[in-house]
Every structure is written in C-alpha cells, then in structure tokens.
Amino acid sequence: MRSSFLPFSRPAIDEADIQAVADVLRSGWITTGSKAAAFEEAFADYCHARGAVALCSATAGMHLMLMALGIGPGDEVITPSMTWVSTVNLIVMAGARPVFADIDRDTLMVSADGIAPLITERTRLIIPVHFAGAPADMAPIRKLAAEKGIALVEDAAHAVGTEYSGRRIGAEGTTIFSFHPIKNITCGEGGMVCSDDPKLLDRIRRLKFHGLGVDAYDRTMQGRSPQAEVMEPGFKYNLPDMAAALGISQLRRIESFIEKRTLLARRYRQALAGIDAILPLSEPAYPIRHAWHLFIVRLDTGKARMGREAFMAALKERNIGTGIHFKAAHVQKYYRETLQLPQGALPNTEWNSDRILSLPLFPDMGIEDVDEVVDTIKEVLA
Numbered sequence: 395m396r397s398s399f400l401p402f403s404r405p406a407i408d409e410a411d412i413q414a415v416a417d418v419l420r421s422g423w424i425t426t427g428s429k430a431a432a433f434e435e436a437f438a439d440y441c442h443a444r445g446a447v448a449l450c451s452a453t454a455g456m457h458l459m460l461m462a463l464g465i466g467p468g469d470e471v472i473t474p475s476m477t478w479v480s481t482v483n484l485i486v487m488a489g490a491r492p493v494f495a496d497i498d499r500d501t502l503m504v505s506a507d508g509i510a511p512l513i514t515e516r517t518r519l520i521i522p523v524h525f526a527g528a529p530a531d532m533a534p535i536r537k538l539a540a541e542k543g544i545a546l547v548e549d550a551a552h553a554v555g556t557e558y559s560g561r562r563i564g565a566e567g568t569t570i571f572s573f574h575p576i577k578n579i580t581c582g583e584g585g586m587v588c589s590d591d592p593k594l595l596d597r598i599r600r601l602k603f604h605g606l607g608v609d610a611y612d613r614t615m616q617g618r619s620p621q622a623e624v625m626e627p628g629f630k631y632n633l634p635d636m637a638a639a640l641g642i643s644q645l646r647r648i649e650s651f652i653e654k655r656t657l658l659a660r661r662y663r664q665a666l667a668g669i670d671a672i673l674p675l676s677e678p679a680y681p682i683r684h685a686w687h688l689f690i691v692r693l694d695t696g697k698a699r700m701g702r703e704a705f706m707a708a709l710k711e712r713n714i715g716t717g718i719h720f721k722a723a724h725v726q727k728y729y730r731e732t733l734q735l736p737q738g739a740l741p742n743t744e745w746n747s748d749r750i751l752s753l754p755l756f757p758d759m760g761i762e763d764v765d766e767v768v769d770t771i772k773e774v775l776a
C-alpha cells in the first residue's frame with residue numbers, strides 16, 4: 395500500500411509560480427491591474443481568441459453571460475445535466491428553465507442530434523460542455539444554433555489547450571474557461587471569457603466591475619478613472635493581479651502539462667485494458683487534441699460485485715483519492731424536487747452519474763503512481 399495519500403488532483407506549482415505571486419505582493423499593486431491585462435492578452439494569444447476578459451471564476455463568467463444575453467423568465471437554456479451545478483444554478487437563478495440534453499454514453503458529450511429535438515420557440519441559449527479535456531462535436535452544434543438563431547456559449551472549464559478540428563477551443567465563438575485548482579492551469583480561483591464578439595466582451599467587461607463604463611484597470615490611467623460612472627448595475631467579479639500573475643506563469647507551462655497528462659492517460663488506458671469491471675471513457679471519433687483534464691472511468695457494478703461508493707472508499711483506505719465529475723444535476727435534491735424529471739428521462743446521463751469516478755491525474759504524478767493506482771484497483775476488485 396502507498397505510504398502517502400495520492401489525491402485525484404493537485405496543482406502543479408513551481409518556484410517560478412511562487413516568485414511571480416511574490417513579485418506582485420511586493421509591487422504595491424495587488425488587485426486587478428497590469429497582470430490581469432497581461433493574462434488576458436497571453437490567454438487570448440494562446441487560444442487564438444479575438445479577445446478575452448479575466449474574471450474571478452468561470453461561474454462569474456457564466457453569470458455575466460446570462461445577464462449579457464438577457465436570459466430571464468420564460469426562457470429555456472439547453473445544457474447537459476452531466477455538468478458542474480454552477481451552470482444549472484445560474485440558469486434557475488436568472489428565472490429561466492434548464493432543459494437537459496442527454497449525453498453520449500461513452501464520451502459524455504452532448505451532440506447536435508441530442509439538442510435539436512429540445513429546441514422550442516422559448517430556447518434562447520445552448521451551453522455545451524467540453525468534457526474531461528476532449529471537445530464536443532462543435533461543427534453540427536454551431537450549424538444548428540446558427541440556423542435557429544440561438545446563442546451558443548461553450549463551457550470550456552475542462553478545455554484549456556483542447557483542440558477541435560485543428561483549432562484551439564476559444565478560437566471561435568464564445569467560451570468560458572476556469573482556473574480553479576483542479577483545472578489544467580490555475581490562478582487559485584479564476585476564469586476567462588473568450589469571444590469573437592467584441593460587443594459581448596465589452597458588456598462582460600463592464601458588468602464584471604460594478605457596471606462602470608471602464609475596466610477595473612486602465613493601462614493609460616495606471617489605475618481607474620475616479621470619475622467613472624455607473625452605466626448599468628454590475629458585479630464585483632474582477633481577477634486580482636495576485637491571481638493573474640499565477641495564471642500567466644502557469645500558462646507558460648500548459649503544453650508540458652498536457653504532454654505529461656497525455657503520457658499518464660495512455661498508461662492508464664494500457665494498464666486498465668484487461669480489467670473487465672473498469673470502463674474508461676471513449677475518445678471522440680472526430681479529429682481532436684485531448685487536454686486530458688480528467689481520467690474518468692465507469693465501474694461496472696455487476697462485474698465488480700460492489701457499488702461505486704464502496705469502491706471509492708476502498709481505494710481511499712488504500713491511500714488513493716478519487717472524485718466524481720459529476721453527479722448529474724437533475725438527480726440532486728433541489729432539482730429532483732423542483733424539476734421532477736422521471737427516472738430514466740436522461741438514460742445515458744443517469745447511467746454514468748451512478749458509475750463514474752475520476753482517477754488521480756495531474757502533471758506532478760509519475761508513471762509509477764499510475765501503476766500503483768491500477769494495482770490497487772485490481773486488489774480491491776479481487
């Protein structure tokens with residue numbers, strides 16, 4: 395058994411990251427300033443986006459996006475139930491109705507075919523999720539949204555560095571990234587909205603900082619105009635420079651992070667191949683670059699002769715951490731009670747929600763850690 399606990403994720407922080415944050419702390423300017431602006435530029439550059447706005451979380455980005463698009467009572471928003479609950483919570487708090495698209499059983503992605511039958515005259519927005527570091531099949535989804543005149547915002551929280559048909563996620567359309575500590579790069583907490591619509595970005599920029607007609611920081615002002623006025627009520631969702639400096643430093647290493655994650659994921663795939671009770675996700679059939687945010691498997695509870703919770707507990711007892719990404723939104727208490735979807739309404743979502751778990755995957759892990767996880771899985775299943 396391992397002598398120390400292996401978490402399912404751990405941020406890859408090096409001395410350069412620590413130095414970058416320390417430099418900001420010593421500089422005399424620690425909230426949103428030149429580092430946040432530089433992070434926006436570097437991130438937009440990395441994903442070939444037309445523009446980017448840094449925020450304190452992806453959740454903040456989604457909140458502002460719903461406001462900017464005017465989503466409210468009477469509107470329907472199509473998104474998977476297999477997602478992080480923040481999106482669904484925000485749709486409901488905006489007064490709109492979440493309409494859940496079922497996912498592919500083995501990639502966990504929504505598809506145009508799954509979304510199309512859900513569209514009504516009330517549908518205002520579609521939010522696909524790029525799951526686990528692979529992209530959703532965007533070409534048909536874009537075509538569908540354009541034909542119907544419905545807005546499209548991609549949840550790219552798992553997709554920093556992901557590519558679809560040879561282009562980075564973020565290069566096209568409107569995307570929201572997360573820099574929470576488990577994501578592929580981190581700011582501690584942080585998010586980024588990228589878009590090829592400059593008007594939309596301007597609106598997000600204004601809403602993120604009290605609805606003032608200026609950004610939180612203006613380079614030419616070396617701060618912010620004290621005369622700035624409220625143009626519309628807004629929030630306090632800006633990303634401080636302490637966090638942005640970490641983001642800039644992490645972004646420099648994103649390619650090596652993805653390389654290492656890919657190496658570890660390949661090892662998992664090989665080593666797990668002979669274990670009947672463990673079903674890894676499939677990789678999409680269309681051309682992609684996988685950023686390997688998560689290594690998700692499904693436990694065949696029949697073959698394992700144990701439930702998923704007991705399996706996770708047994709791994710934990712043996713010093714191996716796992717996570718669940720995600721428990722479907724519609725089976726959680728509030729949504730069970732308010733939406734009352736019948737059991738079986740989203741068969742692939744529910745099937746996965748009961749069986750998925752994420753195995754340890756982060757850049758500072760070694761190949762030998764992967765082997766130890768797999769050996770421990772074999773031991774628990776024996």
Ligand SMILES: *Cc1c(COP(=O)(O)O)cnc(C)c1O
Nearest residue numbers: 451452453478551572573574584
């Ligand atoms: C992490 C995550 C979010 C939210 O990101 P935050 O930065 O924590 O707000 C949204 N969607 C998905 C799919 C996520 O995994």
